[in-house]
Amino acid sequence: MRNLIDILDLTTSEIDELVAVANDIIESPQKYAHKCAGKKLATLFFEPSTRTRLSFEAAMYELGGNVLGFSEAQSSSSAKGESVADTVKVVGYYADIIAMRHPKEGAPLVASMNAGIPVINAGDGGHNHPTQTLTDLLTINREKGRFDNLTVGFCGDLKFGRTVHSLIGALSRYKNVKFVLISPKELTLPEYIIKEVIEKNNIEFVETTNLEEVMGQLDILYMTRVQRERFFNEQDYIRLKDSYILTPEKLENAKEDMCILHPLPRVNEIAVAVDNDKRAKYFEQAKNGKYIRMALILKLLEVE
Amino acid sequence: MTISPIENGIVLDHITAGKGMELYKALGLAELDCLVAVINNAYSIKMPGGRKDIIKIDAEIELNLDIIGYFDPGITVNVIKNGVNTKLPKIDPPKEIKNLIKCKNPRCITSVEQELPHIFKLTDSENKVYRCIYCESKAK
Numbered sequence A: 001m002r003n004l005i006d007i008l009d010l011t012t013s014e015i016d017e018l019v020a021v022a023n024d025i026i027e028s029p030q031k032y033a034h035k036c037a038g039k040k041l042a043t044l045f046f047e048p049s050t051r052t053r054l055s056f057e058a059a060m061y062e063l064g065g066n067v068l069g070f071s072e073a074q075s076s077s078s079a080k081g082e083s084v085a086d087t088v089k090v091v092g093y094y095a096d097i098i099a100m101r102h103p104k105e106g107a108p109l110v111a112s113m114n115a116g117i118p119v120i121n122a123g124d125g126g127h128n129h130p131t132q133t134l135t136d137l138l139t140i141n142r143e144k145g146r147f148d149n150l151t152v153g154f155c156g157d158l159k160f161g162r163t164v165h166s167l168i169g170a171l172s173r174y175k176n177v178k179f180v181l182i183s184p185k186e187l188t189l190p191e192y193i194i195k196e197v198i199e200k201n202n203i204e205f206v207e208t209t210n211l212e213e214v215m216g217q218l219d220i221l222y223m224t225r226v227q228r229e230r231f232f233n234e235q236d237y238i239r240l241k242d243s244y245i246l247t248p249e250k251l252e253n254a255k256e257d258m259c260i261l262h263p264l265p266r267v268n269e270i271a272v273a274v275d276n277d278k279r280a281k282y283f284e285q286a287k288n289g290k291y292i293r294m295a296l297i298l299k300l301l302e303v304e
Numbered sequence B: 001m002t003i004s005p006i007e008n009g010i011v012l013d014h015i016t017a018g019k020g021m022e023l024y025k026a027l028g029l030a031e032l033d034c035l036v037a038v039i040n041n042a043y044s045i046k047m048p049g050g051r052k053d054i055i056k057i058d059a060e061i062e063l064n065l066d067i068i069g070y071f072d073p074g075i076t077v078n079v080i081k082n083g084v085n086t087k088l089p090k091i092d093p094p095k096e097i098k099n100l101i102k103c104k105n106p107r108c109i110t111s112v113e114q115e116l117p118h119i120f121k122l123t124d125s126e127n128k129v130y131r132c133i134y135c136e137s138k139a140k
């Protein structure tokens, strides 16, 4: 039985398979409308994340399956002190597959060791969020048709942004990928990712604080939010935040076919005026999230 | 000062000077009822600083070699039977250690669920890096 806890649990050929199935679902959704009839997905959300939960639930409904679960810890048995292991052992009798969100790192791994049914990590604290990375990969595939030969810019909070860390890990397995890391000095990519992921895979990368300077090189621009609470003082935040807000002016030198991604929710890091630019793909990306989750559920349930 | 030779037992040699007591505790040697000697700052030609610690155990006990391999693969384990010394082959750092050290990451699931085993995996054998299987934090 398979689980998805970390994006690197999947080989590159398994990612290709999932992407191919997701593309086929987008092409002919009716073919998949009853694939999971009689199956149940349990969404165990120990902390709220409406967007991710709805994406999983919509995915299961579109496969003809059903959904049960809870959307915050207060309404679950963990509020009474039950362990993750005990909770999922019981859920394993009621459902066929679990999607779990939990504030503590490693909780979905504990679940996968105890549930007896496949477990999908729907986000564990600041640690992993593999279905977001799959969503990013599907979008890159649909927009670019490849994962190799790409210059990918990551902009904003690269220190704490787990979606950035996972996507870097996933893309580091392809040939001729180059990373451009754009962030304030306070929020640069952690040293261990540079050493253990990027340099280990001999990937070319540059670090810069200036987005406009590198804009023209990028095939993909992955935006993240620079959060106020990450800064020691207000002045630094105010001084820096505008440098990392994407506006139509900053896009002037960007390639015609560059693709702008963002894991959402957006606050103000991408000006609303950018939404009309044909390079803005972040809403497309959110839509893709449902299709890749459909493909993943089919794979883990071993539905043909 | 001399400590008499052992007829049957174990001698852990080439322990980094100052680390003997720590290893004594990690191996749970305080629970034994045989003679155990921890010798600090013994003279050594081989060791840096010319000093080493030694532990002598005057009984044939089962040692958890994983603990020694994790603690310091440079330690020499000598097993003595009827006065004859056999040096064990060099111990490799274990691939996995269970409940030997605790994950200190406050965001880790093990910080709230005390009954979970603390398991670390060797993720980089060259630099002897162990990471928590749950949160991937580096062992300190």
Ligand SMILES: [Zn+2]
Pocket (backbone or CB within 6 Å): A106, B103, B104, B105, B108, B109, B110, B132, B133, B134, B135, B136, B137
């Ligand atoms: Zn941990």
